[in-house]
Amino acid sequence: MARKDDLLGISGIETVIGAGVVVHGNLTSEGDILIDGILKGDIKTAGDVTIGVNGRIKANLTALNVTVAGELDGSIIADGEVTIRETGRVTGDVTAAGLAIASGGVFSGRSISQKPRGSNHSQAEDQEA
Amino acid sequence: MYYYIVNPAAGRSQVKGLQDKIRGRLDQLGIRGEWAKTTGPGEASKMAAAAATKGHTTVVAVGGDNTVNEVINGLIGQENVAIGIIPLGTTNRLATQLGISSWQQASEVLAARRLTSYSLIAAGQKYFLSTLTLGFETDLDKNIDTAPANLQARLGQLRAGWGHARNYQTLHCRIEVDGQFELECNLFSLAIANQKFLNPLADNQLIVTLSDHPGHRLRLGNYLWQMLHNRAVPTPEDGATTRFLASRVVIETKPTTGIMVDGKVTSRTPIAIRLTDQSVRFITEKIVGDFKDAIGPKP
Numbered sequence: 277m278a279r280k281d282d283l284l285g286i287s288g289i290e291t292v293i294g295a296g297v298v299v300h301g302n303l304t305s306e307g308d309i310l311i312d313g314i315l316k317g318d319i320k321t322a323g324d325v326t327i328g329v330n331g332r333i334k335a336n337l338t339a340l341n342v343t344v345a346g347e348l349d350g351s352i353i354a355d356g357e358v359t360i361r362e363t364g365r366v367t368g369d370v371t372a373a374g375l376a377i378a379s380g381g382v383f384s385g386r387s388i389s390q391k392p393r394g395s396n397h398s399q400a401e402d403q404e405a
Numbered sequence: 406m407y408y409y410i411v412n413p414a415a416g417r418s419q420v421k422g423l424q425d426k427i428r429g430r431l432d433q434l435g436i437r438g439e440w441a442k443t444t445g446p447g448e449a450s451k452m453a454a455a456a457a458t459k460g461h462t463t464v465v466a467v468g469g470d471n472t473v474n475e476v477i478n479g480l481i482g483q484e485n486v487a488i489g490i491i492p493l494g495t496t497n498r499l500a501t502q503l504g505i506s507s508w509q510q511a512s513e514v515l516a517a518r519r520l521t522s523y524s525l526i527a528a529g530q531k532y533f534l535s536t537l538t539l540g541f542e543t544d545l546d547k548n549i550d551t552a553p554a555n556l557q558a559r560l561g562q563l564r565a566g567w568g569h570a571r572n573y574q575t576l577h578c579r580i581e582v583d584g585q586f587e588l589e590c591n592l593f594s595l596a597i598a599n600q601k602f603l604n605p606l607a608d609n610q611l612i613v614t615l616s617d618h619p620g621h622r623l624r625l626g627n628y629l630w631q632m633l634h635n636r637a638v639p640t641p642e643d644g645a646t647t648r649f650l651a652s653r654v655v656i657e658t659k660p661t662t663g664i665m666v667d668g669k670v671t672s673r674t675p676i677a678i679r680l681t682d683q684s685v686r687f688i689t690e691k692i693v694g695d696f697k698d699a700i701g702p703k704p
Contacts, residue, residue, distance in 0.1 A: 294590070294647040296617040301586025305650075313647070317586060 292369060295330040309339070312346070324356075331365050342372070342382075371375075391392065407431075407438025407489075407515070408461040410449050410476060412468030415494040420467060425700040427467070427491065432517040438463070443472070452665065453474055456486075462516075463487045465515060469494010470535075471669060472478070477525070478532055482623055484522075489515045489688040495556055499535045502602055504690030514690050521689045524609035525639030529677045533666045535602055537678065539658070541573050543665040575617065576662055581655040582613075590647065591617045592658065600650065606688070612682050614648045653679040664677055 290307025293299055297313035298374035305321040311320040312328035318336045319325060342358040352358055353374030354372040361379035369385045372393040377383050409431075413420050431437055439461070443449050453464050453476040464486055466476040473490055480486050491511040492500035505511045525532045578592035593616045600612040657675040664672050 290650060292646055292648045294615075294617060294645050296645065297588055297590040299586055299588050301582075304504050308486075313590075385450060 291321075293331075295328070318350075327364070334353075353390075355390075406461050407436050407465060408453075408456040408459075409440045409465045409467055410456075410472065410521060411440060411442045411451050412449065412466075412472040412494070413442050415468030415472055417495065420493050423508060427512065428511045430509065431515070434512055436512075436516050438465070442532055443468075446471075447475065449475035450479035452663055454483075457483040463489060463515075463518075465489035465491060467491040467493060468479065470496050470499050471690060473499045474533060474666070474669075477534055477685055480685060481525070481532055484684060484686065487518070487686045487688050488522055491515075503533055505688060513698070515688055518688055519690070520686045521605055522684050522686045524619045525679050525681050525683045525685060526597070526599055526611065528666060529672050529676055531666065531671050532538065532681070532683065534687075535598060537597045537666050538595065538662060539590050539656070539662055540576060540663045541570060542594055542596075543663050543670060545685075558602065577659040578615070579657045580613070582649065582651045583653055588647070590615070593645070595616050595656070599680065609680060609684075611651045611654065611678070612648065613651055613654060614646065616645045617647070618645050651702070653677065 279299040291303065291305050291309040293311040293313040293315065295307075295312045299311075299313065299315040299317065301317045303309060303315070303317065303319045304323070305323065305335075307321065308323040308325070309319065309321050310326045310328060311333060314332045316334045318338075319333075320338045322340060323369055324341040324343070325337060326343045327333055327346045327348055329345045331344075331348075333347065334349045336350045336353075337348065338353045340354065341358070342352050342354045342405040344362065344366055345361040345402045346363070346368045347365045347367075349367045351368040352366070352370045352372065354370075356372065357371040357374040357376065358366075360375075360377045360383055361388050362378045364378070367384045367390065370383070370386040371390050373390055375383075375387050375389075411420055411424070428437075428440070439456075441452055441456075443452065444452055449466065449468075449472050452599040456464050457480055461581055462485065463474055464480060466473040466488065469492070472494065473488075476488060480488065489506050489511070490497075490500045490503065490505060492505055493508060500506070500511070505514055526537070528537055573593065573594050575591040578590055578595070580588045582588060595613070597611055597613050600607045601609045603612065620646055639649050655675065655677045663670045664676060665673065
């Protein structure tokens with residue numbers, strides 16, 4: 277039988293950037309991305325993006341859902357939800373269907389609400405934090 | 406018509422003792438064919454190419470990973486020829502990854518003739534199918550006995566591997582990915598494979614996995630055990646892990662280091678590694694289990 281176990285450490289996430297890694301350039305993907313390292317460039321994916329607690333990102337980011345537990349300097353465009361965790365810090369505009377900021381999380385920028393993909397597309401500027 | 410290329414030196418010459426049994430079983434299964442023995446390195450490639458020219462539609466490598474890789478390299482561009490494996494080598498990673506673990510099972514698989522097509526990977530001028538590694542594993546392979554004869558030797562091997570891992574100096578590594586981004590890090594180990602080889606339902610694409618340090622004790626022990634016992638290519642999955650898909654990567658390291666393809670050191674960094682449009686058809690075991698957690702677009 278064919279083996280299903282992960283000889284190369286496969287899990288559901290397509291792209292993982294570890295804590296000790298520095299990336300320069302544009303990350304494009306069809307799947308989920310987890311970044312716990314340093315990245316300068318843009319990120320575009322049809323999946324979710326998670327920025328880990330060690331992540332330091334200077335990038336504009338387009339994704340389905342975004343979770344930030346590290347630092348992001350750049351704008352976010354998400355079809356779904358953006359979540360800023362307790363340790364997260366976002367400096368830049370967020371365009372998304374929803375934005376949640378945990379206690380301790382820092383958001384500096386404009387939040388623009390956007391209906392999820394599949395509904396009538398309209399935008400409304402909510403607030404400036 | 407099946408053409409069997411036998412490496413009589415494979416697996417400490419275990420082929421000699423098994424050949425009659427194997428041939429008997431293949432006869433029973435109705436896949437008797439022509440048998441040919443190699444006499445030295447590189448000969449399996451020439452024999453495979455000659456077999457394709459003579460019109461054989463199935464070439465079976467009887468041996469280990471080296472024999473299979475030679476057969477693959479002899480059949481580049483011969484996409485009408487299927488490749489089979491009867492794993493009798495010291496290392497049989499390719500067969501293991503195709504779900505084949507013994508000559509008995511291999512015989513059944515050959516008779517069933519389920520074909521899966523895989524794109525080949527080029528590392529410099531050499532083509533390969535399964536896994537390329539550099540870093541710790543490649544270094545370890547040079548320093549310890551990779552085929553211990555008994556449990557005591559295996560434990561000694563594990564101890565040696567442990568000591569080697571604790572003292573291993575990581576490399577500084579720079580990787581250019583598809584001309585889109587560049588990645589810099591310290592490197593403990595790196596592995597590149599065709600993700601379809603790990604998950605037959607996924608697209609052909611390079612999956613690059615690297616680790617910048619060996620991880621904590623338990624993880625390192627598990628990593629070494631898997632690597633030395635299964636001869637597979639595990640990578641510790643934790644904060645030290647980086648993984649991505651690509652079509653072409655260019656790898657530079659400081660200092661320069663050896664690159665191992667399916668257990669054999671073949672070249673050194675810097676090197677360009679790319680997924681090619683050349684493919685081979687392998688006779689594989691049927692796909693069982695679910696691959697829902699595997700990466701890549703869902704089939």
